[in-house]
Amino acid sequence: MTLLRLALGNLRRDALGAAFVTAAIALGAGSLFFFAGLGAGLSNAVARLFPEADRTVEVVPPRLRLGGLFGGRLDEAAVARLRALPGVTEARRRLLFGAPASAVYDGSFFGARLDVAIEVAAEGVERGALAAELPRDEPFSAAAGSPVPACVSSRLLDLYDGVFAPTRGLPRLTAGMLLGFTAPITLGRSLVAASRGPVETVPVRIACVSPRAMLAGLTVPLEVARAWNLRQGLPGDGYTGVSLSVASPRELPAVEAAVRSLGFELNSGDREAAQAAGRAAAVGATAFELLALLLVVLATGGVFQLFSGAVRSRRREIGILRALGATPAQASGLLLLEAAILGGAGGALGLCGALGAASLADAWLRRLPFPGRPETIFAFGTASAAAALAVGLLAALGGAYLPARLAARLDPARTLSDG
Amino acid sequence: MSEGAAGGTGGVEARGLVRSFRRDGRELRVLDGAELSIAPGEVVALFGESGSGKSTLLSILGGLDDGFAGSVRLSGVELSGLAEPERSRLRARTVGFVFQDHNLLPRLTVSENLLLPFAFRRGERPGPEAASEALESVGIAPLARERAARLSGGERQRAAVARALVTRPRLLLCDEPTGSLDGANGRRVAELLVSLARGRGVAVLVASHDPSLWRGADRALELSGGRLRARLAGAA
Numbered sequence: 001m002t003l004l005r006l007a008l009g010n011l012r013r014d015a016l017g018a019a020f021v022t023a024a025i026a027l028g029a030g031s032l033f034f035f036a037g038l039g040a041g042l043s044n045a046v047a048r049l050f051p052e053a054d055r056t057v058e059v060v061p062p063r064l065r066l067g068g069l070f071g072g073r074l075d076e077a078a079v080a081r082l083r084a085l086p087g088v089t090e091a092r093r094r095l096l097f098g099a100p101a102s103a104v105y106d107g108s109f110f111g112a113r114l115d116v117a118i119e120v121a122a123e124g125v126e127r128g129a130l131a132a133e134l135p136r137d138e139p140f141s142a143a144a145g146s147p148v149p150a151c152v153s154s155r156l157l158d159l160y161d162g163v164f165a166p167t168r169g170l171p172r173l174t175a176g177m178l179l180g181f182t183a184p185i186t187l188g189r190s191l192v193a194a195s196r197g198p199v200e201t202v203p204v205r206i207a208c209v210s211p212r213a214m215l216a217g218l219t220v221p222l223e224v225a226r227a228w229n230l231r232q233g234l235p236g237d238g239y240t241g242v243s244l245s246v247a248s249p250r251e252l253p254a255v256e257a258a259v260r261s262l263g264f265e266l267n268s269g270d271r272e273a274a275q276a277a278g279r280a281a282a283v284g285a286t287a288f289e290l291l292a293l294l295l296v297v298l299a300t301g302g303v304f305q306l307f308s309g310a311v312r313s314r315r316r317e318i319g320i321l322r323a324l325g326a327t328p329a330q331a332s333g334l335l336l337l338e339a340a341i342l343g344g345a346g347g348a349l350g351l352c353g354a355l356g357a358a359s360l361a362d363a364w365l366r367r368l369p370f371p372g373r374p375e376t377i378f379a380f381g382t383a384s385a386a387a388a389l390a391v392g393l394l395a396a397l398g399g400a401y402l403p404a405r406l407a408a409r410l411d412p413a414r415t416l417s418d419g
Numbered sequence: 420m421s422e423g424a425a426g427g428t429g430g431v432e433a434r435g436l437v438r439s440f441r442r443d444g445r446e447l448r449v450l451d452g453a454e455l456s457i458a459p460g461e462v463v464a465l466f467g468e469s470g471s472g473k474s475t476l477l478s479i480l481g482g483l484d485d486g487f488a489g490s491v492r493l494s495g496v497e498l499s500g501l502a503e504p505e506r507s508r509l510r511a512r513t514v515g516f517v518f519q520d521h522n523l524l525p526r527l528t529v530s531e532n533l534l535l536p537f538a539f540r541r542g543e544r545p546g547p548e549a550a551s552e553a554l555e556s557v558g559i560a561p562l563a564r565e566r567a568a569r570l571s572g573g574e575r576q577r578a579a580v581a582r583a584l585v586t587r588p589r590l591l592l593c594d595e596p597t598g599s600l601d602g603a604n605g606r607r608v609a610e611l612l613v614s615l616a617r618g619r620g621v622a623v624l625v626a627s628h629d630p631s632l633w634r635g636a637d638r639a640l641e642l643s644g645g646r647l648r649a650r651l652a653g654a655a
Binding site for chain 1: 507516518538539540
């Protein structure tokens with residue numbers, strides 16, 4: 001306790017220097033924590049926008065087909081071959097509705113009036129493809145006399161909320177509000193092109209909002225898309241795509257090569273977008289983390305200066321402590337204790353500052369109307385907080401290390417006689 | 420009292436001490452075969468001119484200076500064979516220092532100054548009552564909570580004596596302990612030191628310029644030419 005009081009008293013003696021060094025450590029450790037949180041938050045945001053992009057291979061039929069020579073149709077046999085590839089854990093079939101469809105709606109829309117006519121695209125998928133977002137009691141299958149369950153893209157909802165709703169005076173929506181909303185769509189009729197098939201109107205009910213759903217259209221059960229195609233006179237067998245899940249991102253290249261060797265092509269748009277966004281986030285965050293580390297190094301230099309001066313001005317005090325029985329290690333330990341107090345305080349201040357700055361940044365971003373904006377672009381964890389505190393402590397201890405060693409080597413007899 | 424008993428039962432014994440310094444490129448031999456023995460409870464006054472090596476001798480006996488040749492036995496332990504941490508621990512256990520200008524840490528209270536030596540000892544944490552008792556013995560108990568910087572010169576030196584004795588040392592080394600005090604205060608501190616040390620069986624070596632203050636000492640030695648000589652009776 002006496003040593004702690006002595007250490008605090010020593011720090012108070014050069015309060016300005018101690019405050020400057022604490023602020024420098026706070027800036028360095030806080031910046032490191034802030035940018036680590038920003039990098040992790042942006043990675044999370046990218047992962048939310050493109051879920052499982054690094055574990056999924058999207059297979060499509062080849063654009064050029066000459067019989068079976070350069071690969072063939074995505075039929076059940078092809079799906080079985082794809083499912084059997086090494087590294088593949090799941091193969092989920094996808095089927096685009098191949099005829100025109102449109103929706104005309106003129107009615108109440110969550111408290112506002114909506115009068116809209118739009119072209120509708122649709123794709124059929126297996127329930128498992130949307131299992132993460134579908135309610136547990138939602139069978140996601142066609143039932144006679146009931147509206148067709150369909151999922152819409154969360155990115156589309158973000159676009160609506162961020163751009164469409166504010167500019168047209170429409171209410172902003174959440175995924176929860178949309179569930180159960182039912183509207184009719186007309187198959188076989190286009191608003192912009194001639195239609196060839198029979199025209200029929202079917203009610204569609206929103207069953208989920210998912211980042212895995214088709215971006216600009218409705219994602220419906222696979223058998224519904226097949227039945228709609230058949231009723232429009234389109235082929236009822238085969239698929240327009242297969243999503244292969246792989247156990248780990250490391251397996252992607254091998255699986256992609258195997259898929260190509262089977263004569264199929266890859267649709268890697270989502271993954272490339274995810275990778276580009278992830279790379280940009282990572283590079284930006286890393287650059288700023290390096291800058292923060294530079295600040296930490298500068299803070300370490302400040303600590304060195306402060307404690308070098310302290311050892312010079314406190315030679316006699318150190319000699320007294322040695323005369324009272326302090327070992328060299330205990331004499332240097334007192335300086336390291338003072339440094340640890342500065343480092344701990346600086347690290348803690350930096351953490352608080354980083355959390356405050358992150359809240360301000362999030363609040364500012366919430367006022368910007370850009371689609372897909374997450375609630376927060378930061379992800380702070382206890383590990384990164386502990387790391388930032390440790391960096392603050394290490395910066396202080398590292399800066400004080402050489403002066404402390406110098407203090408340990410002071411000749412007590414000489415310091416006492418020199419004064 | 421035999422010479423061996425002095426070094427082995429709590430006193431100090433030095434044999435053939437040689438200590439040199441290089442100054443301006445020349446070797447200056449401050450101690451040149453000095454011999455000394457102080458038994459527990461014995462008070463020895465050490466006189467000598469400025470620069471004669473009194474402080475150097477005290478530093479060597481207290482384990483602060485290890486650059487000497489010869490032998491020093493402190494409470495039965497040979498100092499010259501000890502590594503620095505062991506010497507520090509032995510010093511903490513067995514030696515008390517009183518310096519000319521008290522050397523209290525001004526930012527700490529008097530009580531904290533007294534308890535400071537215990538901060539460097541393993542497993543020994545006496546409470547404030549130990550400090551109060553020591554301050555009582557030097558007559559400044561009411562000043563326990565005062566900051567050292569606020570004390571008068573005499574009070575500071577009494578506090579320094581209390582700090583040197585609170586750890587119950589076997590050897591008390593005093594370097595001009597009355598040098599910064601006026602005559603009356605110096606005499607009071609000198610009497611206090613001698614009576615406390617005798618009462619506790621502590622071996623005391625007091626280096627001083629002023630023989631008149633140390634008439635109560637058991638012996639007086641003079642350091643001259645690097646050697647110690649007994650001073651004539653009545654000179655101290």
